Amino acid sequence: MNLVPARSRPEMRERTIAIVGAGLIGTGIAYELAKRGASVTVFDRAEPARAASWAGAGMLAPFSEEMPDPAMLALCRASLEAYPEFVAELRERTGLDAQFLRHGTLHVALDERGLHDLVARAAAYAANGGEVSVLDRAQTLEREAAVSRGVAGSVFIANEAQIDNRRLGRALVAGCAALGVRFEHTDEFALETDARRVRGLRSKRGFVAADTVINAAGAWAGAIDGVPLAARVPVFPVAGEMLAIAVPHAFARALIWHGHTYLVPRSDGRLLVGATVLERGFDTRVTAAGLSALLGAALHAAPSLGTFAVVESWAGLRPGSPDQRPFLGATPLEGYFVAAGHYRNGILLTPITARAVADLVLDGRSDVALGAFAVTRTISQRGLTALEALAAAGASANA
Numbered sequence: 001m002n003l004v005p006a007r008s009r010p011e012m013r014e015r016t017i018a019i020v021g022a023g024l025i026g027t028g029i030a031y032e033l034a035k036r037g038a039s040v041t042v043f044d045r046a047e048p049a050r051a052a053s054w055a056g057a058g059m060l061a062p063f064s065e066e067m068p069d070p071a072m073l074a075l076c077r078a079s080l081e082a083y084p085e086f087v088a089e090l091r092e093r094t095g096l097d098a099q100f101l102r103h104g105t106l107h108v109a110l111d112e113r114g115l116h117d118l119v120a121r122a123a124a125y126a127a128n129g130g131e132v133s134v135l136d137r138a139q140t141l142e143r144e145a146a147v148s149r150g151v152a153g154s155v156f157i158a159n160e161a162q163i164d165n166r167r168l169g170r171a172l173v174a175g176c177a178a179l180g181v182r183f184e185h186t187d188e189f190a191l192e193t194d195a196r197r198v199r200g201l202r203s204k205r206g207f208v209a210a211d212t213v214i215n216a217a218g219a220w221a222g223a224i225d226g227v228p229l230a231a232r233v234p235v236f237p238v239a240g241e242m243l244a245i246a247v248p249h250a251f252a253r254a255l256i257w258h259g260h261t262y263l264v265p266r267s268d269g270r271l272l273v274g275a276t277v278l279e280r281g282f283d284t285r286v287t288a289a290g291l292s293a294l295l296g297a298a299l300h301a302a303p304s305l306g307t308f309a310v311v312e313s314w315a316g317l318r319p320g321s322p323d324q325r326p327f328l329g330a331t332p333l334e335g336y337f338v339a340a341g342h343y344r345n346g347i348l349l350t351p352i353t354a355r356a357v358a359d360l361v362l363d364g365r366s367d368v369a370l371g372a373f374a375v376t377r378t379i380s381q382r383g384l385t386a387l388e389a390l391a392a393a394g395a396s397a398n399a
């Protein structure tokens with residue numbers, strides 16, 4: 001790899017940094033490192049920003065997720081707060097607007113029992129920091145006229161947002177390129193190490209030396225060849241299917257019901273309907289059962305959608321982690337870092353992950369609290385170490 005001189009950090013030793021994975025997490029980290037003057041190459045075997053980062057819905061909704069985990073909630077909230085500046089700076093640098101919109105999220109209840117449950121959950125949304133209001137039937141229809149006339153009421157969370165993640169991916173790739181980050185297509189490769197530290201990456205095309213390698217390989221992060229057992233992470237794929245209906249201006253904001261089913265309007269006139277949650281290995285087929293479930297739920301919530309065209313369907317692989325926290329930071333192998341396992345919140349967590357991992361790589365520390373996300377943590381939920389969880393995840397992925 002060629003080295004470019006450090007720009008903003010004259011004291012920084014020149015170093016070669018390789019990132020595996022050009023999703024939002026990998027390109028976000030590359031962007032942040034390059035802004036601080038580092039020389040970075042991003043390796044991917046596919047097109048940049050096309051995997052889960054392209055497939056996601058772009059909801060930035062930490063309160064709707066009902067996270068019981070204070071560390072994860074704090075990280076998600078910090079990332080949501082970082083978003084406006086992150087996107088504005090990227091727009092200034094590239095001319096590409098990723099459309100961060102803080103229009104709030106509306107949780108609708110389609111019957112009285114659902115409303116009872118929803119109102120009970122509203123206290124938890126508020127306790128987590130959501131700006132919550134409970135709306136009756138008339139107020140709900142006034143806000144979103146396309147909702148079923150049978151709606152019983154809703155809960156509105158005003159301080160949640162959304163981003164067009166496909167645009168964000170394009171903007172980050174352009175931002176990286178503008179800062180001199182190189183993108184390399186690679187097929188199979190393996191991490192090369194000595195007894196103590198990482199040395200680089202070896203592929204069919206030869207050896208690329210790197211004194212820092214960051215694994216940002218999304219759902220594949222647990223399967224990078226050549227990684228010593230002690231530095232591996234138990235990340236596994238969780239498939240999600242989605243579809244889009246061409247229906248301009250049906251809704252002003254993201255609409256959620258039955259927990260995991262949602263509608264997200266895009267400015268290009270598509271209404272996204274998501275998403276299934278399936279542990280079935282690295283399978284990205286869109287199934288008839290998945291589409292049927294999504295369409296059935298969407299038409300139940302908004303029957304008027306039935307006359308519009310379905311224009312797209314797709315599936316992606318969320319990078320799952322046994323305790324639903326990402327793995328962020330250094331590993332027992334010197335020079336080898338991980339930023340993976342963001343599961344349902346990787347789009348939300350892109351700005352904070354980019355900053356925190358760049359801090360760790362360049363300064364060895366970060367003011368973002370990362371202890372709960374350490375690669376070597378005990379997976380407390382199931383009393384397993386990361387290594388034991390890796391074995392368990394391998395067993396379930398093959399099931």
Ligand SMILES: Cc1cc2nc3c(=O)[nH]c(=O)nc-3n(C[C@H](O)[C@H](O)[C@H](O)COP(=O)(O)OP(=O)(O)OC[C@H]3O[C@@H](n4cnc5c(N)ncnc54)[C@H](O)[C@@H]3O)c2cc1C
Pocket residue numbers: 020021022023024025026043044045046047048049050051052053054055056057058059060186187216217218219220221223224239240241242274275315316317318319339340341342343344345346347348349
């Ligand atoms: C249906 C669905 C809906 C979602 N909705 C939301 C949402 O509303 N809000 C939210 O915050 N998050 C959401 N997510 C989750 C979010 O999309 C992910 O957490 C996030 O995109 C993960 O980003 P990533 O960069 O880690 O992984 P990816 O985007 O998957 O990128 C990983 C990259 O690594 C590359 N790679 C892997 N292995 C190798 C290898 N060996 N060599 C070279 N390259 C390799 C891949 O080709 C890929 O480009 C959703 C996900 C799905 C699937």
